[in-house]
Amino acid sequence: MKKWFLLFSFILLVVAGCASKAEEEELAYLDVKMAVEEKLPANQEVELACLVTYGDEKVTDASEVKFEVWKHGTEDRQMIEGKHAGDGKYVANYTFATKGTYSVVAHVTAKNMHNMPKIDVVVE
Template structure:
């Protein structure tokens, strides 16, 4: 009887150890790094960009990438679709028509997660 109890406890420990390893592997998260210059020119087309990773993997199949842009003090917000440019980089082209301080937020959905990093930029 002791033999069966020990065997059962050993099997339980093995299964628990495997479950913990699987949980550790699933701890990856969606990371989005903005790649937008802090100072940009007015009335010139510029690149809004971000790099998307999930753990060590570069995300090439995000279900949504949009850049939301608005000028400080203005309620008018624009959303521009981002396109995959390779190696987990997503870009959109945009022209800031007036000088001032703007906020750019990347709305990224991938791997059943959503991330919204934000950066403030000065347009001169």
């Protein structure tokens, strides 16, 4: 009887340990924070950037990072490839040709997830 109790207790501990590990893994998600100034100059090259993390880990191996840029009131959108600059930061250089309000969306795919944060910027 004692052996069965010990075996049953061991199985419960193993199952509980696996469940708690699975819960921890489920809590991690792909987080993308835009790192772009909200006011930018026209006709000067600026840096579009985002910081990518998965839980507490800085993502250095995203499968895709692109910045989508468009001026409000127009349908013309541009996609600019982002490059890893270290410590989970991805960047692309871009020049806003005219003054106005623009939207910038980072399209990030990593860890089998996709995140698309958006920021509006004013170009003066």
